[in-house]
Amino acid sequence: xxxxxxxxxxxxxxxxxxxxxxxxxxxxxxxxxxxxxxxxxxxxxxxxxxxxxxxxxxxxxxxxxxxxxxxxxxxxxxxxxxxxxxxxxxxxxxxxxxxxxxxxxxxxxxxxxxxxxxxxxxxxxxxxxxxxxxxxxxxxxxxxxxxxxxxxxxxxxxxxxxxxxxxxxxxxxxxxxxxxxxxxxxxxxxxxxxxxxxxxxxxxxxxxxxxxxxxxxxxxxxxxxxxxxxxxxxxxxxxxxxxxxxxxxxxxxxxxxxxxxxxxxxxxxxxxxxxxxxxxxxxxxx
Amino acid sequence: xxxxxxxxxxxxxxxxxxxxxxxxxxxxxxxxxxxxxxxxxxxxxxxxxxxxxxxxxxxxxxxxxxxxxxxxxxxxxxxxxxxxxxxxxxxxxxxxxxxxxxxxxxxxxxxxxxxxxxxxxxxxxxxxxxxxxxxxxxxxxxxxxxxxxxxxxxxxxxxxxxxxxxxxxxxxxxxxxxxxxxxxxxxxxxxxxxxxxxxxxxxxxxxxxxxxxxxxxxxxxxxxxxxxxxxxxxxxxxxxxxxxxxxxxxxxxxxxxxxxxxxxxxxxxxxxxxxxxxxxxxxxxxxxxxxxxxxx
Numbered sequence: 359x360x361x362x363x364x365x366x367x368x369x370x371x372x373x374x375x376x377x378x379x380x381x382x383x384x385x386x387x388x389x390x391x392x393x394x395x396x397x398x399x400x401x402x403x404x405x406x407x408x409x410x411x412x413x414x415x416x417x418x419x420x421x422x423x424x425x426x427x428x429x430x431x432x433x434x435x436x437x438x439x440x441x442x443x444x445x446x447x448x449x450x451x452x453x454x455x456x457x458x459x460x461x462x463x464x465x466x467x468x469x470x471x472x473x474x475x476x477x478x479x480x481x482x483x484x485x486x487x488x489x490x491x492x493x494x495x496x497x498x499x500x501x502x503x504x505x506x507x508x509x510x511x512x513x514x515x516x517x518x519x520x521x522x523x524x525x526x527x528x529x530x531x532x533x534x535x536x537x538x539x540x541x542x543x544x545x546x547x548x549x550x551x552x553x554x555x556x557x558x559x560x561x562x563x564x565x566x567x568x569x570x571x572x573x574x575x576x577x578x579x580x581x582x583x584x585x586x587x588x589x590x591x592x593x594x595x596x597x598x599x600x601x602x603x604x605x606x607x608x609x610x611x612x613x614x615x616x617x618x619x620x621x622x623x624x625x626x627x628x629x630x631x632x633x634x635x636x637x638x639x640x641x642x643x644x
Numbered sequence: 645x646x647x648x649x650x651x652x653x654x655x656x657x658x659x660x661x662x663x664x665x666x667x668x669x670x671x672x673x674x675x676x677x678x679x680x681x682x683x684x685x686x687x688x689x690x691x692x693x694x695x696x697x698x699x700x701x702x703x704x705x706x707x708x709x710x711x712x713x714x715x716x717x718x719x720x721x722x723x724x725x726x727x728x729x730x731x732x733x734x735x736x737x738x739x740x741x742x743x744x745x746x747x748x749x750x751x752x753x754x755x756x757x758x759x760x761x762x763x764x765x766x767x768x769x770x771x772x773x774x775x776x777x778x779x780x781x782x783x784x785x786x787x788x789x790x791x792x793x794x795x796x797x798x799x800x801x802x803x804x805x806x807x808x809x810x811x812x813x814x815x816x817x818x819x820x821x822x823x824x825x826x827x828x829x830x831x832x833x834x835x836x837x838x839x840x841x842x843x844x845x846x847x848x849x850x851x852x853x854x855x856x857x858x859x860x861x862x863x864x865x866x867x868x869x870x871x872x873x874x875x876x877x878x879x880x881x882x883x884x885x886x887x888x889x890x891x892x893x894x895x896x897x898x899x900x901x902x903x904x905x906x907x908x909x910x911x912x913x914x915x916x917x918x919x920x921x922x923x924x925x926x927x928x929x930x931x932x933x934x935x936x937x938x939x940x
Binding site: 374375378379381382385386388389390391392393395396399407408409410411412452455456457459460462463464467468469470472475478479482484485486487488489490491492493494495496497513515516517518519522547551572575576578579582583594597598600601606608611612615618619622623626630633634 | 655656658659660661662663665666667668669670672673674675676677678680681684691736737740743744745751752753754755756757758759760761762763764765768769770771772773775777778780783786812815816820844869872873875876879880894897898901902907910911914915917918921922925
């Protein structure tokens with residue numbers, strides 16, 4: 359009797375697992391088909407891409423689409439990658455630096471007005487970029503920056519609210535004893551930050567770094583507003599320029615999209631864990 | 645023991661010194677612009693000439709501005725399509741991801757792939773997939789004798805198509821959020837219910853769903869906040885069209901400010917947007933704050 363029940367429940371469990379696998383595989387297809395289609399189309403000829411019904415595989419693999427896309431529409435992906443990384447790499451580095459310093463201060467130093475200032479940081483989390491777009495634009499225009507990468511880079515050097523908040527929450531969990539013993543050793547606060555807090559917080563710092571890099575790399579609105587000349591375009595702007603008012607060369611656009619994807623995919627491959635942890639920490643606790 | 649004056653002073657100097665870069669950023673690039681935005685929103689200003697103070701005129705004009713109202717309504721439509729679909733798909737996936745499945749990490753890595761892809765790449769890709777004549781989606785439908793559907797050219801459909809794309813892109817994100825919610829439920833809760841001989845579907849409906857309400861609220865609130873910031877998709881896919889059927893608040897703000905030079909009016913849109921987002925966020929904190937705890 360008992361055995362029969364066990365077998366039945368085991369069979370039922372098996373059936374659930376089989377259904378689960380089927381759903382998962384279907385969803386994998388659902389996720390991957392658009393991306394695979396992008397890659398297939400990037401190898402098709404201009405005429406082949408505009409046929410209906412579409413052929414699944416290119417009749418002839420046009421690798422030179424990638425060569426053409428690299429310099430299409432008078433744009434240069436070399437230039438655009440340089441521009442993008444000129445913004446994103448220092449931007450990410452200084453955002454993380456500024457955030458971890460401030461996080462240490464808010465977590466560990468009791469200074470006058472600290473709680474009020476921290477509350478202001480929390481308030482700033484609620485203010486989307488689009489709300490401060492116009493004043494920032496005017497601010498930099500008045501300073502004489504026009505058609506320049508600087509208005510995009512400068513605010514990044516100081517960082518933004520979320521990494522400060524995440525860093526502070528993490529630093530609060532580091533035992534006070536560790537710091538106390540270091541201070542007795544005559545270790546100043548800067549050294550406590552550099553020798554204790556930063557090394558112990560590698561996971562959260564990695565998460566902040568990946569998250570910041572991704573959002574800076576993907577930014578579109580700010581470059582769109584600040585930059586006019588194609589020599590200063592970022593990857594994101596260049597890609598949007600492929601979409602013409604009347605006709606769009608989708609074959610080249612798909613190839614260009616692959617260029618834009620590659621840096622992010624490389625980072626995702628090596629730091630996948632931190633992308634996923636990023637949401638759990640930024641999302642649920644934020 | 646009272647700290648000496650010197651230590652206190654040192655502590656204050658250190659505190660501000662460490663926080664200085666972030667504080668400068670906060671004041672110069674967020675709070676000061678926010679105050680400016682509020683100020684601009686009370687002016688009539690086209691950048692070229694001096695700003696003219698006009699009180700609440702921009703706001704009263706907005707209330708009867710048809711395009712503004714359509715943009716608000718489009719935001720609502722986006723939420724109405726995105727939220728239920730995302731919750732159903734992502735909750736289902738999260739339940740499956742909880743099962744003892746081999747290779748669950750590989751599945752998760754793939755589901756998360758669209759989330760990391762730059763939005764502009766996805767928007768351009770879907771412009772192509774949604775293409776009425778040559779798009780893959782209409783090809784798929786044609787095999788069943790349906791179509792062709794004007795995904796982005798039919799004004800009744802375009803905003804829904806854009807929301808569907810977001811469902812696709814964000815499914816992995818929402819799954820991870822809901823999964824984290826599920827995993828935060830202590831095992832003891834399930835064990836107790838299993839002793840009572842509860843059926844699996846009852847477990848999902850009566851135990852898992854209520855206990856992950858905080859995560860569900862988060863998905864909903866995050867979706868609402870995002871809905872107010874939809875821009876890149878609109879700019880690349882439809883430019884607000886056909887008609888104004890896909891115009892959104894940020895896109896309208898952008899065109900007002902940077903093609904019509906109506907800085908004052910655009911700032912009023914920004915302020916309304918900020919107010920709505922703050923109300924939603926505060927409501928979320930309030931609702932979440934009063935939620936039951938797992939632990940007793």
